[in-house]
Amino acid sequence: MRRFSKLSGFLALLLAFTATLLPAGPPAxxxxxxxxxxxxxxxxxxxxxxxxxxxxxxxxxxxxxxxxxxxxxxxxxxxxxxxxxxxxxxxxxxxxxxxxxxxxxxxxxDFILVGPANDPAGLAKLSTIQCLQRIAAAKALFMSRGDNSGTHAMELKLWKAAGVAPDGQPWYQQSGLGMGQTLAIAAEKKAYTLSDRGTYLALRKKLGLPILHEGDAALxxxxxxxxxxxxxxxxxxxxxxxxxxxxxxxxxxxxxxxxxxxxxxxxxxxxxxxxxxxxxxxxx
Amino acid sequence: MDLIWEGLRKALELLLRLDPEVLRITWLSLKVSGIATLISVVLGLGLAVLMALNEFPGKRLVIALVNTGMGLPPVVVGLFVTVFLWRNGPLGFLGILYTPAAIILAQAVIATPIIAGLGLAALQHLPPGLRLQILSLGATRPQMVWLLLKEARLPLLAAVMAGFGGVISEVGASIMVGGNLKGSTRVLTTATVMETSRGNFDVAFALSFILLILAFGVNTLLTHLQQRGRRS
CATH class of the missing domain: 3.40.190.10 (Periplasmic binding protein-like II)
Structure with missing residues (x-):
C-alpha cells in the first residue's frame, strides 16, 4: 500500500504543479x-x-x-x-x-545597404539600382534574409528593378534568419546586405559594417x-x-x-x- | 573568447543580484520542463512496461515507431502542436496557445518517446527469468512491475535524464507554441535566441551558462537518486 500512497502523492504534486500554470491572467x-x-x-x-x-x-x-x-x-x-x-x-x-x-x-x-568597409563593389554615389547591379557585376558576396520578411520582399523588389536574378548565384546567399542574425553573418563573412535602419542602429557597434548606401526614395x-x-x-x-x-x-x-x-x-x-x-x- | 568570459561574469552577476526577470525565466524553464518530464515519465514508462510485458501482433513495428520518435525534431513537434492549438484548429477550444501549458504539451510529446524507448530497452535487458521468479514467489502483478522497475532503476533514471535533457535544451517547439512572451512564456532557450538576434551576446552567453548550471543541478540530483546505495 505504501507504493500507492507514494504514487498518489506524486500525482497530487503533479496536479498542484500544473494548476499553477493554468491561465491565471486575464480571460481569453x-x-x-x-x-x-x-x-x-x-x-x-x-x-x-x-x-x-x-x-x-x-x-x-x-x-x-x-x-x-x-x-x-x-x-x-x-x-x-x-x-x-x-x-x-x-x-x-x-x-x-x-x-x-x-x-x-x-x-x-528606411532601408540601408551595408557592407564591408573596403567596399569591394564600389557603391559610392550610385543609385540603389546601380548599387545592386554593381554588386552583381563584381560578384561580391550578398547576404539575403531569404525568409519572406518585409525586408526580404523589399530586397527582391529591388533586384527585380535592377534586372538581376540573384537566385542560385554563388555570390548570393540566404540566411533564412531575422535581421539581427543576418547582419551578424554578413559582418562575419564580409558580405553586403539590406537592413532596416532601426535594427542596424541597435547593433551597429558590434558589427563593423558601415552604411554604404542610403537616402534613396526607393528605400x-x-x-x-x-x-x-x-x-x-x-x-x-x-x-x-x-x-x-x-x-x-x-x-x-x-x-x-x-x-x-x-x-x-x-x-x-x-x-x-x-x-x-x-x-x-x-x-x- | 572575451565574450565568453564576459558572459560568465554577467551570468554570475545576474544570479547574485537576483535579477527578477532572469529568475522568472529560469524558474519557468525548470517548471515547464520539469512538468513535461514528469508527464513523460508517467506516459513513457507506462508505455515501456506495456510493451515489455505483453506480446502482440505488430510489436516490432510499434517499437520501431517509438525508437524513431526518440529523434523527433522539436521544431516539427512545435509546428504540429501550433496548428492543433490554433483558434481554428482541432484543439483551439482549449485556448492554450502561447501559454506555458502549450510548451508543456509540446515538450511532453518530445520527451515521451525518449523515455519510452530507453525505458523499454532497460526493461528488456533484465534477465528473462526474473519476471517468472518474482511471480512464483507470490507477488501480484503490480508488485511484479514495481520490482522490475526497481531492478532497472539505473538505466531508467538515465532515460529520465535523457528526456529532461531533451526538453530543457530545446528551443524550436518552445518558441513556436510559446511565442517567447515576456513575463509569460519566455524560457532560457528562447530568451537566448532573442538576445542573440538583438546582438546582446553577453546576455545570451549569461543565459546559456544559467541553463547549463540548471541542467547540471537537476542531473546531479537525479544521479544522486540513481547511484543511491551503490559504492563506486
Missing part, C-alpha cells in the same frame, strides 16, 4: 494577439509601447514577433487579432483577400497596422485588435515613436506618420 477575450515583424521587437520599440497599452486598456498583448510574411499569413488564417507589418504588397494582398481590414499608416524608417520602409477581419473570423478579438490599432496611431504613441531611440542611438529609429496621406514607399 482580454488577450490580444499581435503578429508583427522582428524589427519592432528587436529594436526595443514594443518593449516600451506594449506596457503602456496594457496599463491604459487592461488588455494583455501576446506579441508574436516573426517576419512580416508569417505575420500576414497568421492574419490570413485569423490566428492573430492585429498586425503591425512592413510589407506593402503582401498587405494589399491580405486586404483584397478579405482577411484584414482598416489598414492604417503608423510610421516609417522607404513603411509600417502599417491592420486589424484582422472579425466578419471573416468570428474568434478574433475584434475590440482588442481595434483598441491596439487605435493606440498605435494615437497622438501620445506617435510622440513616443518620434523620440524613441534618440537617447540610446543619437537618432530616432522610426518616424511617426499616422494621419498622413497614404503614400507608397518610394514616392515621398
Amino acid at each position: 477575450q482580454k488577450a490580444v494577439i499581435l503578429a508583427t515583424t522582428t524589427s519592432t521587437q528587436d529594436s526595443g520599440l514594443l518593449d516600451e509601447l506594449i506596457p503602456m497599452f496594457e496599463a491604459q486598456t487592461g488588455y494583455s498583448v501576446k506579441t508574436i514577433a516573426v517576419g512580416s510574411g508569417q505575420a500576414i499569413a497568421m492574419g490570413k488564417r485569423g490566428e492573430a487579432d492585429v498586425l503591425l507589418v512592413h510589407s506593402p504588397d503582401a498587405e494589399k494582398g491580405l486586404l483584397v483577400d478579405g482577411g484584414g481590414v482598416n489598414r492604417r499608416l503608423v510610421m516609417h524608417n 522607404m520602409n513603411v509600417y502599417h497596422v491592420i486589424e484582422v477581419n472579425p466578419a471573416r473570423f468570428p474568434k478574433v478579438n475584434a475590440a482588442g485588435g481595434r483598441a491596439f490599432a487605435d493606440f498605435m496611431v494615437s497622438k501620445a504613441v506617435q510622440n513616443r515613436i518620434k523620440d524613441f531611440g534618440i537617447a540610446t542611438y543619437g537618432s530616432p529609429l522610426f518616424f511617426p506618420d499616422a494621419g498622413l496621406p497614404e503614400v507608397e514607399a518610394g514616392r515621398r
